[in-house]
Amino acid sequence: xxxxxxxxxxxxxxxxxxxxxxxxxxxxxxxxxxxxxxxxxxxxxxxxxxxxxxxxxxxxxxxxxxxxxxxxxxxxxxxxxxxxxxxxxxxxxxxxxxxxxxxxxxxxxxxxxxxxxxxxxxxxxxxxxxxxxxxxxxxxxxxxxxxxxxxxxxxxxxxxxxxxxxxxxxxxxxxxxxxxxxxxxxxxxxxxxxxxxxxxxxxxxxxxxxxxxxxxxxxxxxxxxxxxxxxxxxxxxxxxxxxxxxxxxxxxxxxxxxxxxxxxxxxxxxxxxxxxxxxxxxxxxxxxxxxxxxxxxxxxxxxxxxxxxxxxxxxxxxxxxxxxxxxxxxxxxxxxxxxxxxxxxxxxxxxxxxxxxxxxxxxxxxxxxxxxxxxxxxxxxx
Numbered sequence: 001x002x003x004x005x006x007x008x009x010x011x012x013x014x015x016x017x018x019x020x021x022x023x024x025x026x027x028x029x030x031x032x033x034x035x036x037x038x039x040x041x042x043x044x045x046x047x048x049x050x051x052x053x054x055x056x057x058x059x060x061x062x063x064x065x066x067x068x069x070x071x072x073x074x075x076x077x078x079x080x081x082x083x084x085x086x087x088x089x090x091x092x093x094x095x096x097x098x099x100x101x102x103x104x105x106x107x108x109x110x111x112x113x114x115x116x117x118x119x120x121x122x123x124x125x126x127x128x129x130x131x132x133x134x135x136x137x138x139x140x141x142x143x144x145x146x147x148x149x150x151x152x153x154x155x156x157x158x159x160x161x162x163x164x165x166x167x168x169x170x171x172x173x174x175x176x177x178x179x180x181x182x183x184x185x186x187x188x189x190x191x192x193x194x195x196x197x198x199x200x201x202x203x204x205x206x207x208x209x210x211x212x213x214x215x216x217x218x219x220x221x222x223x224x225x226x227x228x229x230x231x232x233x234x235x236x237x238x239x240x241x242x243x244x245x246x247x248x249x250x251x252x253x254x255x256x257x258x259x260x261x262x263x264x265x266x267x268x269x270x271x272x273x274x275x276x277x278x279x280x281x282x283x284x285x286x287x288x289x290x291x292x293x294x295x296x297x298x299x300x301x302x303x304x305x306x307x308x309x310x311x312x313x314x315x316x317x318x319x320x321x322x323x324x325x326x327x328x329x330x331x332x333x334x335x336x337x338x339x340x341x342x343x344x345x346x347x348x349x350x351x352x353x354x355x356x357x358x359x360x361x362x363x364x365x366x367x368x369x370x371x372x373x374x375x376x377x378x379x380x381x382x
Contacts, residue, residue, distance in 0.1 A: 091107060126354045
């Protein structure tokens with residue numbers, strides 16, 4: 001059985017699916033592992049590192065696609081490469097099945113079994129496979145560091161002979177994993193932090209990190225699903241939140257936005273009017289940019305300046321920390337792969353809750369209800 005690790009096709013992707021440590025473990029269990037040359041170079045892993053771990057190095061990407069039984073990836077390979085994959089093979093990675101399910105069609109037609117790391121259930125047994133949380137941790141940290149580099153102020157309170165420098169004020173929107181990491185990082189740098197989240201339960205976590213929680217009465221509205229993710233809110237509930245955010249944003253130096261709903265456009269939390277109410281020189285760092293952005297003025301992959309406010313829309317923030325992002329992601333993938341690779345063979349138990357929840361397609365058919373619904377919605381709007 002051949003496991004192939006490809007160099008990511010996406011131009012801004014620096015991560016690699018499996019690191020040499022993971023390859024060493026697989027090779028020790030009797031699996032053959034082939035790595036495309038320079039696949040891990042940007043994340044700090046050379047071809048020699050992979051060879052020392054027991055892998056072979058290949059210059060022939062097309063051959064790897066055609067022969068591999070299992071292909072762990074960071075991002076979904078492009079359509080033309082999906083069409084070259086071995087029928088019956090397995091692809092595991094961030095496949096964006098709810099955001100762009102149609103992009104999976106070539107692989108499904110080839111009879112490739114697809115597992116999406118975004119769909120791994122949020123249950124205790126699957127915590128070590130939670131790649132979304134791993135990448136959100138990296139993104140939350142990096143957002144604060146990048147913002148601090150661009151902010152025309154220092155973060156901590158400083159007492160100097162020339163006078164006192166007040167601490168920077170930071171507002172974090174969304175208190176999921178990325179938001180909480182951003183809060184913790186900003187606090188460590190010495191900033192005064194406040195945060196908002198539609199989920200009232202997030203307030204205790206925010207306060208435990210030394211930040212102020214902005215509370216908005218949503219009338220007992222259910223704001224999270226069974227998996228702990230934020231639900232899409234009514235226009236009225238969103239507007240109540242936006243009003244509170246606009247008021248808080250007037251007095252801060254940095255806003256970091258992280259709010260996203262799986263399979264949906266990111267909720268609009270900072271309309272243009274709110275941005276225009278902010279101080280000149282302040283910054284918005286929108287982690288939801290790939291999903292449309294929480295700020296109305298955000299442009300994914302670009303920097304926008306409006307009324308003296310700089311709005312950053314990073315397209316792939318974890319890829320800016322490729323060594324540790326790859327290390328965490330590789331561990332998530334390795335733990336997942338243990339469920340389907342047993343005794344040197346592929347063994348997929350669809351009765352397993354984790355496998356069933358994350359399996360998008362197999363045997364030439366889409367088998368995930370959420371993904372099928374997303375596809376049906378695309379056809380309706382086509």
